[in-house]
Structure formats: structure tokens, C-alpha cells
Amino acid sequence: MNTEVPQSVVAGKRSRSVAMVRFLFGLVFGVLVPLALLAAGAWGAMTLIRTAPQAERNSGGRGEAQARLVETRALEKADVQVLVEVMGLVQPARRAAVQPRVSGEIEFVSENLEEGGLFRAGETLLELDPTDYELVIRQLQAQVAQAQSALEIEMGQQDIARAEFELLGGEIAEDDHSLVLREPQLARARADLDAAKAALENAQLDLKRTVLSAPFNSMVIGEDAERGVIASASSQLVDLVGTDAFHVELSVPVDDLRWIEMPTRDGAGGSTVRVFDEQAWGAGLYREGVIVRFTPNVDPQSRMATLTVRIEDPLGLQPGNEGSPPLLLNSYVRAEVDGRTVPGAFAIERHHIHDGDTVWIMDKNDRLDVRRLALEWKGRGMVLVTKGLRDDDRLVTTKLSAPVQGMRLRTVPPDGMQEGAANSAAAGGGE
Numbered sequence: 001m002n003t004e005v006p007q008s009v010v011a012g013k014r015s016r017s018v019a020m021v022r023f024l025f026g027l028v029f030g031v032l033v034p035l036a037l038l039a040a041g042a043w044g045a046m047t048l049i050r051t052a053p054q055a056e057r058n059s060g061g062r063g064e065a066q067a068r069l070v071e072t073r074a075l076e077k078a079d080v081q082v083l084v085e086v087m088g089l090v091q092p093a094r095r096a097a098v099q100p101r102v103s104g105e106i107e108f109v110s111e112n113l114e115e116g117g118l119f120r121a122g123e124t125l126l127e128l129d130p131t132d133y134e135l136v137i138r139q140l141q142a143q144v145a146q147a148q149s150a151l152e153i154e155m156g157q158q159d160i161a162r163a164e165f166e167l168l169g170g171e172i173a174e175d176d177h178s179l180v181l182r183e184p185q186l187a188r189a190r191a192d193l194d195a196a197k198a199a200l201e202n203a204q205l206d207l208k209r210t211v212l213s214a215p216f217n218s219m220v221i222g223e224d225a226e227r228g229v230i231a232s233a234s235s236q237l238v239d240l241v242g243t244d245a246f247h248v249e250l251s252v253p254v255d256d257l258r259w260i261e262m263p264t265r266d267g268a269g270g271s272t273v274r275v276f277d278e279q280a281w282g283a284g285l286y287r288e289g290v291i292v293r294f295t296p297n298v299d300p301q302s303r304m305a306t307l308t309v310r311i312e313d314p315l316g317l318q319p320g321n322e323g324s325p326p327l328l329l330n331s332y333v334r335a336e337v338d339g340r341t342v343p344g345a346f347a348i349e350r351h352h353i354h355d356g357d358t359v360w361i362m363d364k365n366d367r368l369d370v371r372r373l374a375l376e377w378k379g380r381g382m383v384l385v386t387k388g389l390r391d392d393d394r395l396v397t398t399k400l401s402a403p404v405q406g407m408r409l410r411t412v413p414p415d416g417m418q419e420g421a422a423n424s425a426a427a428g429g430g431e
Contacts, residue, residue, distance in 0.1 A: 066408065067366070067409055067410040068400065068407065068408070068409050068410070069409075069410055069411075070362065070396050070397075070400070070411060071412055072394040072395060072411055073394070073395045074392075074394060075346050075390075075391065075394070075395055076346070077344050077346055077389075077391055078345065079341050079342070079344065079345070080341065080342050080345045081339065081341045082259040082339030082340055082342060082377055082379070082384070083336055083339065083379060083382075084256045084259055084260060084337040084339050085334065085335070085337075085380045086250050086251060086252050086253075086334075086335050087250070087251060087332060087333070087334055087335065088248040088249055088251065088332075088333055088334075088335050089248070089330065089331075089332060089333075090247075090327050090328060090331045090333060091247045091248070091249055091330075092242060092246060092247070092329060093242055093244070093246055093247045094241065095239075095241050095242070096216070096218070096239075096240045096241075097238075098212055098215075098236070098237055098238040098239070098240060099233070099234065099235055099237055100209065100212060100232075100233055100237065101209045102133070102206050102209045102210060103128075103231065103232045103233055104130075104132065104210055105128060105129040105231075106126055106225055106226065106228065106229050106231055107128060107129045107130075107227065108124075108126060108127040108227070109125075109227055110125055110126060112220075113125055113220060115221060115222065116220065116221075117219065117220040118219050118317070119214035119217070119219075119220070119240075120214065120217055121214055121215065121216045122214065123213060124212070125214060125225075126212050127210055127212070128210035128211075128212075128231060129210070130207055130210045133207040133210060134207060137203045137204055137207060144193070144197055147192045147193035147195075148193055150189050151186075151190055153189075154188075154189040158185075214240065215240070216240075216242050216244070217243050218240040218241060219243050220238060220240060221239050221240070221241055221329070222238070223237065223238045223239070224236070241329065243313075243317060244312070244313065245312050245314065246310075246314035246327050247309065247310060247311070248273070248308070248311060248333060248335065249306055249309075250273070250291075250306065250308070250309060250335055250337070251299070251304040251306060252307055253305075254305055257305055259340050259377065260337055260339050260340075261291070261339075262291070262294050263291055263292050263294065270291030271290070271291050271337050271338050271339060272288065272289075272290055272338045273288070273290065273291060273309045273336065273337050273338070274287070274288050274335065275287045275288070275311065275327070275333050275334075275335050276333060276334045276336070277328070278334070280331065285325050286336075287314070287324065287327060289309045289310050289311040290310060291307050291309055292308055292309070294307055295308070309335065311327060314326065314327040315327070342376060342377060342386065345376060345377075345384040346384070346385045346386070346389045347382055348383050348384075349381065350378075350379070350380070350381055350383060352395060353375075353383055354403075357372055357373055357374070358371065358372050359389075359395060359396075360396035360400070360403060361389075361393050361395060361396065362396050362409050362411070366408060366409050366411075367407065367408055368396070368400075368403060368404065368406060368409055371389075372388075373385050373389070396409070
């Protein structure tokens with residue numbers, strides 16, 4: 001006899017089996033697998049720790065490992081000459097505006113009379129038509145001859161009057177004596193001759209003035225003269241500058257004047273100056289001169305004093321100076337003035353000065369000494385210090401980003417290390 005199992009019982013068993021399977025899968029993948037992964041990670045980390053290379057302990061100890069790597073320069077005391085660097089403007093030492101003192105038609109113009117043309121002292125620039133002045137001279141020469149003749153006639157008349165007076169043997173009053181001897185007539189004749197001669201000399205001078213010449217060795221920087229043009233006595237025809245010397249007007253800070261040798265009353269003894277014009281000449285070329293004049297006032301705008309430097313043969317025209325770079329008028333140039341010598345000074349580059357007056361010194365214990373100094377002189381590229389330093393001081397030349405008083409330092413090893421490596425090892429950066 002077969003007993004049939006109800007369908008509801010079969011369905012219940014099947015659902016319990018599915019639930020069991022789902023539970024087992026959840027247990028395996030939700031708990032066991034993560035635990036296995038964690039165990040594997042922990043085992044791998046321990047393996048890496050056990051097998052990692054061991055760093056050797058530095059023999060200098062922990063403090064040495066933290067010391068900053070720097071480069072240093074030994075400071076040496078010496079007698080140092082101050083070099084004052086300033087700017088200046090090139091100006092002509094001599095300048096002349098040429099204009100005639102008589103009027104006339106321009107008859108001759110030199111072929112060299114143009115901007116940039118060169119003339120020696122006394123060389124003719126241009127000439128006015130001399131005809132009118134030559135005619136005046138001929139007329140005045142005739143007047144001089146007439147006056148000379150009149151004087152000679154009057155002198156003869158005076159001799160006759162004196163002889164007649166002596167023959168008469170008469171006595172006349174003292175007041176009438178000069179009239180009898182014709183002395184007033186003789187004086188007038190002599191005055192007429194002198195006036196005629198003076199007029200002739202003036203006409204001859206006017207004739208000379210029809211020729212305009214260079215007053216000194218010069219160069220033309222402007223001209224307005226053409227043949228056939230009528231020039232008056234007020235016409236400026238030529239503008240000249242002297243070529244024997246140019247001046248450079250230097251603007252110098254008042255604080256730097258005490259370092260510069262001033263010239264004597266005759267312009268001698270001033271400091272030597274080197275003038276540079278890198279834009280026109282390139283680097284390295286310069287012209288040399290001396291300070292010849294000191295202007296005793298301060299510019300109200302710039303608060304600068306003015307010194308005048310004389311540069312001989314600025315255009316390189318004299319023998320032996322042909323290769324010298326020519327100075328350009330109105331150019332703005334740089335100048336180096338040789339100043340006085342500071343005895344027993346330490347010379348330090350400006351980029352090694354921090355916060356305006358501080359240097360970094362590596363002391364005998366290899367620690368940083370942030371030392372504030374009184375600067376004796378400050379230049380553009382260098383400063384001079386006379387107090388607060390010793391010959392055995394070591395100046396730190398490596399830039400440090402965060403310098404701290406007393407921090408430990410170490411220098412580049414003796415076997416050699418490039419400056420770039422030192423700067424990289426230090427925590428580089430600006431001051």
C-alpha cells in the first residue's frame with residue numbers, strides 16, 4: 001500500500017535546504033574570506049619588515065645627521081679701495097653758437113659745414129660777400145689821406161706863425177699866445193686824422209668779420225647757412241661743440257662724497273673715473289677721466305650732488321686714440337669712481353648681506369651665528385665692514401630658508417661637492 005507524501009511537505013523541505021545553502025555561502029564569503037585576506041596582508045607586512053635593509057647608524061650621532069650642509073668662505077682683513085658706482089650725463093665742455101657780427105650775403109660755405117663735420121681752430125666755416133666793406137675801406141683810406149695832408153699843412157702854418165711872432169718881438173697876453181701860434185688849429189687837424197684812422201680800422205675789422213672761423217677744435221651739431229642767403233648780425237648760422245674734451249655730469253649721493261677725492265682750485269687732484277656705455281660700446285669698454293669740478297649744491301628733486309668729470313679727446317681723434325670708443329653727447333652713462341682706501345676692512349658681497357645689515361657666520365662649534373654688523377661702506381655689489389668680524393670667521397655663502405641662531409652646520413666634505421649639491425642639501429630658497 002503506497003503512502004503519498006503531501007506536496008506541501010516536499011516544498012517546505014526544499015525551502016529549508018535553499019536557506020541552508022545561502023547561509024553557508026554568506027558565512028564563507030562574508031566572514032572567512034575577509035579574515036583570510038587580513039591574515040595574508042599581515043603576514044606580508046611582517047615579511048617586508050623582517051627583510052627590509054637596515055640603515056647604518058651615523059657615527060656622528062643624531063645631531064650630526066640633522067646639521068645643515070653649507071659652504072663657507074674664510075674672511076680676510078685688507079686695505080680696500082672704495083668704488084663708487086653712479087650715473088651721469090655726457091655734456092660738451094665747450095660750446096659756441098656762431099653768428100656774424102656784420103650783415104651780408106653768404107658767398108662761401110665750407111663743404112665740411114654739416115652736422116658731424118669737424119673743424120680745427122681757425123679753419124673757415126663760411127664767408128660773406130666782402131664787396132661793400134672793401135668799398136668803405138677805400139673811401140676811408142681817402143679820408144685818412146686828406147686828414148694827413150690837412151695836418152701837414154697846419155703844421156706848416158704853425159711854423160710860419162711862430163717865425164712871425166719871433167720877428168715881431170712883441171709882447172702878447174698869455175691867453176692869446178696859443179691863438180697866435182695856431183695851436184687849436186693844429187689840435188683839430190690831428191684829431192681829424194685820428195678819427196679818420198679809427199674809421200678805417202673799424203672798416204677793416206668789419207671786412208675781417210665777413211669770414212667766420214671755428215673758435216676752437218670743434219664739431220658741427222647744427223647749421224643753417226646756404227649760399228646766396230642774406231645773413232644779419234642776429235642770425236645763428238652754426239652750432240659747435242669742442243672736440244678736445246667732453247664733460248660727464250655725475251649725480252652722486254651725498255653720503256658717498258666723503259669717499260671721493262675732490263679737485264683743487266686749478267682742477268687737479270680729483271678722483272679717477274671710468275665711464276661705461278654698455279648700450280653703445282658693449283661690455284668691458286670704457287673711457288677714463290678725472291673729476292675737475294664740484295658743484296656745492298644739492299638737487300632739490302633727486303637730493304644728489306653733482307661732480308664734473310673731464311674726458312680728453314672724447315671722439316678718439318688724436319693719434320694713439322683711434323680705437324677708443326666715442327662718447328655720445330646727451331647719453332646716460334655708468335661711472336666708477338675710485339674712492340679713498342678703507343684700512344683693515346672685510347669685503348663682503350651684497351648678496352651675502354641679509355636683512356640689510358646681517359651676515360651668517362659658522363662659529364668654531366659649527367653652529368650658525370646670525371651676526372648684525374655696522375657697515376662702514378655700502379656699494380652696489382659689495383659692502384665693507386671694519387668692526388664685528390675676525391680673520392678666522394667663516395662666512396656662510398649657502399642660502400638657508402629658515403636660519404636659526406645656534407643651528408648646527410656642517411661643511412662640504414673635503415673630497416669635493418659641487419655648490420649646487422650643497423644648496424640642494426640645505427633647505428634652499430631666498431633670504
